[in-house]
Amino acid sequence: MDLKKLFIDTLVGQIRALDQFGTWANKSNEDLLLEKYIRSKEDLKNIPIIADIDEMQIKDIRLVYQAVALAFEKITGVMCSVVMEMSHEGFGRVVVFANKIVLCEKYFKDAHRFSFRSYEDLEKEGEKYLKNAQETYDKYKNI
Amino acid sequence: MDLKKLFIDTLVGQIRALDQFGTWANKSNEDLLLEKYIRSKEDLKNIPIIADIDEMQIKDIRLVYQAVALAFEKITGVMCSVVMEMSHEGFGRVVVFANKIVLCEKYFKDAHRFSFRSYEDLEKEGEKYLKNAQETYDKYKNI
Numbered sequence: 276m277d278l279k280k281l282f283i284d285t286l287v288g289q290i291r292a293l294d295q296f297g298t299w300a301n302k303s304n305e306d307l308l309l310e311k312y313i314r315s316k317e318d319l320k321n322i323p324i325i326a327d328i329d330e331m332q333i334k335d336i337r338l339v340y341q342a343v344a345l346a347f348e349k350i351t352g353v354m355c356s357v358v359m360e361m362s363h364e365g366f367g368r369v370v371v372f373a374n375k376i377v378l379c380e381k382y383f384k385d386a387h388r389f390s391f392r393s394y395e396d397l398e399k400e401g402e403k404y405l406k407n408a409q410e411t412y413d414k415y416k417n418i
Numbered sequence: 419m420d421l422k423k424l425f426i427d428t429l430v431g432q433i434r435a436l437d438q439f440g441t442w443a444n445k446s447n448e449d450l451l452l453e454k455y456i457r458s459k460e461d462l463k464n465i466p467i468i469a470d471i472d473e474m475q476i477k478d479i480r481l482v483y484q485a486v487a488l489a490f491e492k493i494t495g496v497m498c499s500v501v502m503e504m505s506h507e508g509f510g511r512v513v514v515f516a517n518k519i520v521l522c523e524k525y526f527k528d529a530h531r532f533s534f535r536s537y538e539d540l541e542k543e544g545e546k547y548l549k550n551a552q553e554t555y556d557k558y559k560n561i
Contacts, residue, residue, distance in 0.1 A: 375519060
């Protein structure tokens with residue numbers, strides 16, 4: 276199965292589902308993801324190290340992990356949950372789990388800078404999350 | 419090991435550690451827990467079903483699960499993490515996990531009413547959380 280495509284499709288699906296007013300209707304999938312998640316090294320230089328994170332950005336980060344959970348469900352049929360906690364200063368943690376098994380987990384310390392360097396990086400990261408989730412699940416599932 | 423005592427002591431320790439201004443210095447441990455966590459059926463009748471939850475209450479709920487995590491660490495030496503997510507309407511979820519294993523997990527739907535009917539109920543619930551956490555951990559830990 277093409278995990279990269281599955282991840283990207285699921286993520287885009289999640290974002291578009293929240294597009295209540297059609298703001299992004301004319302944007303291509305790639306443009307949408309570029310705008311939300313891709314920051315070059317140059318871009319990052321213009322984002323302060325210490326800054327507050329806004330609700331919108333917190334939701335965008337959550338969507339990435341919701342996409343991991345949902346894509347994992349599509350592959351395995353196993354239901355997952357996402358719990359994310361984030362302070363307004365951008366410290367936080369997210370965990371994706373199925374039953375008693377933690378599939379994916381990440382700690383944030385400057386979440387307002389959360390981004391990927393390129394579209395390919397985002398694809399790869401999604402693929403990695405899904406591969407690791409499957410490996411962990413396969414290891415523990417028969418207990 | 420007396421899990422009830424361990425849980426209560428850990429919970430009280432967490433609460434007192436946050437007592438920056440000595441507000442609770444003259445309260446006994448039991449009074450402190452009664453005030454924070456015990457609501458009789460009669461009390462609950464006076465708390466609306468639908469209401470907002472304040473930051474203080476969210477912290478108090480978190481402390482219960484932090485106490486589970488910390489008490490589990492004391493027993494096993496294994497480090498745990500707590501991630502809790504709560505909307506201002508009192509919908510939320512908390513998960514306590516160690517490595518890849520979910521030790522304890524709870525979904526809230528009217529968290530502003532979160533409470534135990536009696537001091538003994540609180541003790542018992544703490545004991546149950548710790549017993550279940552140990553059972554789950556023992557089952558999965560050798561993988």
